[in-house]
Amino acid sequence: MEAANHACTAYEAKLEDYLSGQLSSTDSRQVAEHLKSCAGCAAALQDARASVRLLRVADSTPDPGPTFARNSMARIRAELATAQEARGFWQPFVALAWRFAATATIGLAVMAGYDVVKQHNHLPQSTVASVQQADMRDLFTTEADRVPVNRDEVLVMVAETEHGKH
């Protein structure tokens, strides 16, 4: 909705103060001077004064009376008690859940720690190197270089050697 009576933008706040008598005497004189030469501001001020008269018709909200504070405190106590009761019902379950979570966390930490320590003890650097060395030998040694470990292998090697001669 467009207002029919436009005040100068620079004077709107001052006119609101002028209306309620909150301007200093200097500012008040300045506004009064401006009103003499500005029809828009003068008309807007008239409207503002009329709005004050119009709004006097409305009644302010009445005081709730002395019982309100007491009743409010009673309601606050009741609401807090209800909340406490609700918390009280779930309290054992919540406590149990927390205990379970704490136990599980500690258990996991102990297991992880044990695993790390165990791995560290069972795989020392020298062992790892020797395993790697053995693997390398398996990959690059020829059949001829192999050392027989039992009697059968000795026999097989002799047979292979003899077979090679022929």
Add this chain to the structure above:
Amino acid sequence: MSDVPKGVAAQAATIPATLIGRSRAEEDRDLVRRAQGGSEPAFEELIRRHQQRVFALVGGILRRREDVEDIAQQIFLKAFVSLKRFDQRSAFSTWLYKISVNECWDYLRKKKVRPLVYESDLSEEQVSRLDGIVSHDRPPEAPSERAEARELLERMLEKLPEQDRQLLLLKEVEGFSVEELAGILDLNVNTVKVRLFRARGRIMDYYRKRIGSTAVARNSLGAGERKGSYGSG
């Protein structure tokens, strides 16, 4: 119109003797500290000291008298629950009024209602009765006339944007100062003054349109202007 609401003077009698002689803000700070320490009587005293302003604020925003008490109790419950987190950097009243405004907006959002809705427009006869009030600055005396005038005003307010309506009611009817409104609504004081002044123009613009002829309205307003006592100009 005085900035001091009618209920405040009546409440002064209920202030305990230990609080007399100090500023209201200091008394509030002391009561808040005690309430934060778990004193229910201190919080009850805070309710007693601020209930009228909270009612005015809720009434000014919602304009539904039947819901005001319930919402005000809800506001004090929220304040009680969050009081431990209140660091007293602002005045207790400003903090409480902000809770109140948020609670009112939540209520309006949840209920999905506008504060009041009138289906029909004003009749010419009704407008001319209202013109008598504005022109002659003579509020109707009979209860039935007052009730009708109030209803007519509500219908006119209904035509305004929500914020204009709330500002006008809180300032002119419920007695909040511009500075209080700026604090409650998180606005600059100058912004509140400008919005208020424009809202006055808008409601009178609607009023003039309903009167029918701008010239007639201007004459009648001029008559009222000469008789009006508000303002310094």
